[in-house]
Amino acid sequence: MSKLIYFVTEDRYITLSPGNSYIENIFLEDELLGNALASLGYRYKRVSWRNRSINWENLEFVLIRTTWDYFDHFEEFNQWLQRLPPKACMNPKELISWNTDKHYLLDLAQKGIQIIPSTIIPKQHPNPLSQWVTELKYEHIIIKPTIAGAARLTYRLQAKQIKAFDLEFAKLNAQEDFILQPFVSSVTNFGELSLMVLGGKCTHAVQKKAKEGDFRVQDDFGGTVHHFTLTTELVELAEMVINLIQPEPLYGRVDILRNDTDQWMVSEVELIEPELWFRTAPSMVKYLAMAIHTHIQDHYENHSSP
Structure with missing residues (x-):
């Protein structure tokens, strides 16, 4: 029987919504990759990472695809990630954890x-945002949480706006770390x-x-x-x-x-x-399929050794 790879998404993207191009593109990208993997002898199944009926500890192969709500449920996502077997993820679990935070x-x-010059403002830091900006000599900034995506709580501020934003930023910073960067025009x-x-x-x-x-x-x-x-x-x-x-x-x-x-x-x-925008370059999907195939072969070879 062909090996099964779980393509992990989130609840919003489990069901295809005809006419919703955003979700249609997600399904298209998964189909392109799934077809490329099928040519190498694999099957795939799309599942939400918040599906409680799945025994995640027993899965062999997991490809995290579109879990684009993980930062809204960060602690839950971390707990889910820890449930996966160490070698199940196509990208190592320790890399995934490292990559969740813009540190x-x-x-x-x-x-x-x-990189874009980046300064971390730790959670509940006493200094106002305007002081950070003054010390760094920035005139135009981007400020956003270190754990975020899809421009969540991302602000673009010019010099004349920053002082007035101090109070609002203090409320935001009371909840989480932020990253401060100069605006790149x-x-x-x-x-x-x-x-x-x-x-x-x-x-x-x-x-x-x-x-x-x-x-x-x-x-x-x-x-x-x-x-x-x-x-x-x-x-x-x-x-x-x-x-x-x-x-x-x-x-x-x-x-x-x-x-x-x-x-x-x-x-x-x-x-x-x-x-990964395979819909702009469909032939490139073969590179990921082959990389996954090689990874799985290595996985089985490592587990078959005495």
């Missing part, structure tokens, strides 16, 4: 990766690039653009996505970033922005449930 950006910087004209790395190889890229008047590139806020032709520079950058992360991810996405001196900076590395 990881500072770890990347220590490895020599150029290129996001409003050029946008952000997402570079997909599958089995160690950078396979394809997309350019995400914010709608006019906004800075958020997510399609939740009217952003658009466009195929982007890879260059040697981009391939080398994406593969270098992924190769510096240990244990090395089986798959991931490297998001980058250009700074004012036209240099690339890493804005995010997505290793938990990255959207």
